[in-house]
Amino acid sequence: MVPKLKYSQYSKFEQALDSRDFYLTSIMVESILDAKFKNKTIATIFEVYFEDGTESYILTLKRKDWRNTLIKCLPDYEKKELYEKCAEMKQLIDELEIQT
Numbered sequence: 001m002v003p004k005l006k007y008s009q010y011s012k013f014e015q016a017l018d019s020r021d022f023y024l025t026s027i028m029v030e031s032i033l034d035a036k037f038k039n040k041t042i043a044t045i046f047e048v049y050f051e052d053g054t055e056s057y058i059l060t061l062k063r064k065d066w067r068n069t070l071i072k073c074l075p076d077y078e079k080k081e082l083y084e085k086c087a088e089m090k091q092l093i094d095e096l097e098i099q100t
Contacts, residue, residue, distance in 0.1 A: 003027050003046040010055070013048055025076045029089060032066045036092055067096035
């Protein structure tokens with residue numbers, strides 16, 4: 001099931017992305033890990049929509065983008081001392097490096 005995120009306006013969503021909101025980071029990581037587990041080539045990250053109802057987006061990542069995304073998210077997990085998840089992420093990062 002794809003998480004659905006609701007924001008009052010686009011700028012609030014942009015602000016959450018720019019601030020590296022851990023909730024968004026964790027959704028990205030879990031979606032990538034789930035897609036890998038299911039042998040998918042595209043990870044559907046989330047659907048975001050806005051209160052005014054004028055726009056909605058579905059964020060997806062192709063397999064070729066998973067590695068860089070995980071590398072960027074890894075420090076956020078290290079800061080939270082989620083080392084088991086870090087190890088899982090690092091394992092996938094290494095697998096994806098070999099495949100490229």
